[in-house]
Amino acid sequence: MRTILDLKKGESAVVVRFSNDSLSCKLLTMGILPDAKITMIRKAPFGGAFYLKLNGLNVAVRSSEAATIIIKE
Amino acid sequence: MSKKEKQIVALIGNPNSGKSSLFNILTGLRQQVGNFPGVTVDKKIGSTDLGNNNFVDIIDLPGTYSMYPNSSDERIVTEILTNPDNPNFPDAIIYVLDVMNMERHLLLASQLIDLQIPMVLALNMTDIAEKEGLVYDSEYLEKKMGVKIVPISCREEKNIDILKATTLEKLRNPIEAKSNEFYSFSKSDKAVIEKLQPFLKEENKYRVLLVAHHHHWLKHISAADRINIKNITDGVHFESIKSQINETMSRFAKFTPFVRQLEAKANPKSESVTDAIDNVITHRVFGPIIFFGIMLLVFQVIFSWSEYPMTWIEDAFAWGENTVKDLLPDGWFTRLLTEGIIAGLGGIMVFIPQILFLFLLISLLEEVGYMSRAVFMFDKLFQKFGLNGRSIVALVSSGACAIPAIMSTRTISNWRERLITIMVAPLISCSARIPVYTVLIGFVVPAGSFMGFNQQGLAFMGLYLLSIVAALGSAMVFNIILKKDNNSYLMMELPIYKPPIWKNIFYNVKEKVLAFIVEAGKVIFVISIILWFLASYGPAAKMKMAETQATEISAIKGLDDEASEQLLASLKIENSYAGHLGKFIEPVIKPLGFDWKIGIALITSFAAREVFVGTMATIYSIGGTDDESTIRERMASEVDPITGKPIYGFATSLSLLIFYVFAMQCMSTLAVTKRETKSWKWPIIQFVYMSALAYLGSLLVYQLFA
Numbered sequence: 001m002r003t004i005l006d007l008k009k010g011e012s013a014v015v016v017r018f019s020n021d022s023l024s025c026k027l028l029t030m031g032i033l034p035d036a037k038i039t040m041i042r043k044a045p046f047g048g049a050f051y052l053k054l055n056g057l058n059v060a061v062r063s064s065e066a067a068t069i070i071i072k073e
Numbered sequence: 074m075s076k077k078e079k080q081i082v083a084l085i086g087n088p089n090s091g092k093s094s095l096f097n098i099l100t101g102l103r104q105q106v107g108n109f110p111g112v113t114v115d116k117k118i119g120s121t122d123l124g125n126n127n128f129v130d131i132i133d134l135p136g137t138y139s140m141y142p143n144s145s146d147e148r149i150v151t152e153i154l155t156n157p158d159n160p161n162f163p164d165a166i167i168y169v170l171d172v173m174n175m176e177r178h179l180l181l182a183s184q185l186i187d188l189q190i191p192m193v194l195a196l197n198m199t200d201i202a203e204k205e206g207l208v209y210d211s212e213y214l215e216k217k218m219g220v221k222i223v224p225i226s227c228r229e230e231k232n233i234d235i236l237k238a239t240t241l242e243k244l245r246n247p248i249e250a251k252s253n254e255f256y257s258f259s260k261s262d263k264a265v266i267e268k269l270q271p272f273l274k275e276e277n278k279y280r281v282l283l284v285a286h287h288h289h290w291l292k293h294i295s296a297a298d299r300i301n302i303k304n305i306t307d308g309v310h311f312e313s314i315k316s317q318i319n320e321t322m323s324r325f326a327k328f329t330p331f332v333r334q335l336e337a338k339a340n341p342k343s344e345s346v347t348d349a350i351d352n353v354i355t356h357r358v359f360g361p362i363i364f365f366g367i368m369l370l371v372f373q374v375i376f377s378w379s380e381y382p383m384t385w386i387e388d389a390f391a392w393g394e395n396t397v398k399d400l401l402p403d404g405w406f407t408r409l410l411t412e413g414i415i416a417g418l419g420g421i422m423v424f425i426p427q428i429l430f431l432f433l434l435i436s437l438l439e440e441v442g443y444m445s446r447a448v449f450m451f452d453k454l455f456q457k458f459g460l461n462g463r464s465i466v467a468l469v470s471s472g473a474c475a476i477p478a479i480m481s482t483r484t485i486s487n488w489r490e491r492l493i494t495i496m497v498a499p500l501i502s503c504s505a506r507i508p509v510y511t512v513l514i515g516f517v518v519p520a521g522s523f524m525g526f527n528q529q530g531l532a533f534m535g536l537y538l539l540s541i542v543a544a545l546g547s548a549m550v551f552n553i554i555l556k557k558d559n560n561s562y563l564m565m566e567l568p569i570y571k572p573p574i575w576k577n578i579f580y581n582v583k584e585k586v587l588a589f590i591v592e593a594g595k596v597i598f599v600i601s602i603i604l605w606f607l608a609s610y611g612p613a614a615k616m617k618m619a620e621t622q623a624t625e626i627s628a629i630k631g632l633d634d635e636a637s638e639q640l641l642a643s644l645k646i647e648n649s650y651a652g653h654l655g656k657f658i659e660p661v662i663k664p665l666g667f668d669w670k671i672g673i674a675l676i677t678s679f680a681a682r683e684v685f686v687g688t689m690a691t692i693y694s695i696g697g698t699d700d701e702s703t704i705r706e707r708m709a710s711e712v713d714p715i716t717g718k719p720i721y722g723f724a725t726s727l728s729l730l731i732f733y734v735f736a737m738q739c740m741s742t743l744a745v746t747k748r749e750t751k752s753w754k755w756p757i758i759q760f761v762y763m764s765a766l767a768y769l770g771s772l773l774v775y776q777l778f779a
Contacts, residue, residue, distance in 0.1 A: 042356075062563040
């Protein structure tokens with residue numbers, strides 16, 4: 001099972017589903033939906049967070065949050 | 074609704090939708106900040122004329138992504154909209170959405186449609202869309218969503234009058250304005266609504282569903298009702314999270330096809346510019362370096378820009394004091410007015426330039442979108458200390474004043490992280506410590522340069538660094554002590570960079586500065602009057618004795634008028650209530666190298682640190698409270714009557730500096746902590762731990778160097 005954590009800098013992938021229900025509520029309300037294409041832009045300077053890009057939205061998520069976003073193999 | 078004087082129009086929208094810009098345009102200088110009853114969320118309200126003298130009250134509600142809120146700020150939206158009896162329940166809603174992010178911003182809009190409150194959709198940022206060559210089909214969207222849509226631009230203030238007229242129309246025909254249901258409820262939603270509706274006696278089905286989701290924290294639901302509602306929802310096996318996910322997904326599925334872009338570029342310029350800037354600004358190496366560079370610049374600018382206005386304010390108050398003294402006959406009232414009230418007011422006002430410039434620069438960084446990048450960069454680092462990336466805004470603001478800083482923690486949704494931020498923010502050296510540092514630093518570090526840098530400037534920076542280390546260290550301790558929870562998250566939008574809208578900055582700065590004047594001002598004001606009383610009066614017999622003594626000494630020494638007056642003043646303060654207090658605590662502060670005179674200053678500084686300089690001036694009886702150099706000269710010549718050594722030697726001065734770095738000497742901050750944490754427990758803990766830190770720090774320093 002691949003998650004956002006498996007993306008290298010500059011790589012993109014399509015969201016399949018989320019592995020944590022309560023976190024997914026928050027991701028969904030921000031417009032991070034299944035079938036959305038997410039691009040990994042970069043890691044935060046001190047690690048722990050990612051700068052992601054999807055459909056006109058730039059968003060910062062923690063590793064723990066990114067780990068719940070499951071992407072297509 | 075008839076009991077309300079004016080109709081209420083609420084502005085609702087996602088964060089970064091430009092909602093506040095619209096609020097500023099609509100209300101201008103008529104806006105006020107108040108509080109929603111029972112919660113500490115700022116309520117921004119102002120009246121506007123929708124046309125032909127139809128005045129309504131506009132309320133700016135906190136930006137939120139959906140009716141399922143994350144932070145205490147966002148909760149207020151759900152709180153108000155689920156309770157039609159709430160005094161702030163709107164008669165109509167203006168929903169502001171960013172046309173560049175139409176899809177995502179439609180989620181909350183579709184939820185509001187289901188609440189069936191008359192609503193207008195304001196399609197904002199049409200100026201950017203135009204520049205980017207994005208053509209949207211708002212007529213199609215209007216037909217499909219079933220609500221009136223007005224494309225506007227807050228930046229160019231375009232179509233605002235059309236928006237006003239449309240809103241007025243909606244207010245006049247509220248029944249006609251009611252929209253159809255947007256979301257088709259799932260089976261389990263229907264089940265819970267059916268059971269709960271008779272109990273709540275609420276007509277609107279979506280409102281019933283929201284109460285089912287949120288009953289455990291909604292304030293308008295009584296404790297007894299919460300239990301009943303819980304029984305009902307449990308009875309139908311209602312699963313809140315599943316229902317939320319299902320609702321959000323179905324809403325997106327329904328409205329996404331409505332968003333028809335007739336023409337759009339594949340890669341908008343504003344986005345690619347943002348990407349290019351972020352490549353540098355959030356870079357793993359350059360990012361933090363740039364951040365510290367910006368902070369250094371910000372504080373440099375604050376101090377150099379504030380220097381002159383601060384002198385003007387001081388001069389103006391000194392002039393006012395003298396003028397009043399000249400005009401009014403001498404007496405207790407004149408002295409209260411000049412030495413108590415005017416001096417006290419001056420003590421508050423003198424910090425305004427620094428606070429103003431700091432918030433000007435922070436608002437500017439926020440307005441263009443930089444602050445969210447800083448949050449992103451430092452989140453991990455701050456998490457190690459039990460803080461959140463969002464704490465950075467509060468900690469930077471603390472450099473000016475802890476009061477607005479503590480208020481800014483409301484955006485941190487996790488209570489534990491927010492609490493730790495509140496607890497440690499006052500340790501960051503604020504502008505009130507500057508006059509104290511300025512007076513004392515000269516006794517510790519001689520003037521001169523070290524490797525090309527101003528030595529005293531370096532010492533200044535050292536004190537700031539010490540305060541940052543203390544704040545982070547204390548956060549670490551709180552992080553270990555406080556019970557852990559797992560609801561912390563970052564998940565934050567990084568909006569595209571936009572040129573600032575100066576109007577927004579203006580209102581933002583105005584609000585912050587006013588908050589400082591009101592919150593800190595009222596305390597400092599009252600305290601300075603009390604202090605004046607304590608320092609001017611004492612047990613009658615002792616005061617009398619001081620007077621006789623002064624006359625005798627002046628006669629023996631043949632002092633001139635001025636010198637004998639000074640002598641009288643210092644003898645009086647020694648025998649005043651304040652002097653007695655100082656002597657009373659002397660045994661406790663002796664190990665820190667402080668005498669009773671410093672003791673008086675410490676006592677008075679517990680109200681507000683900046684009072685230190687004024688108190689020193691009073692004790693050493695120098696007219697004019699803020700003339701630092703004369704106070705310094707007078708303090709420098711002060712010698713210990715027993716040893717004959719200067720009182721303000723290296724050890725004592727350093728010890729005193731350390732004390733002021735750590736000590737909680739600000740009643741206003743404690744008052745704000747009390748308000749934000751809704752308990753006495755946290756301000757008391759804050760006071761105790763900071764005072765202990767100060768005492769131990771000073772003790773260590775004095776015993777080492779004495």
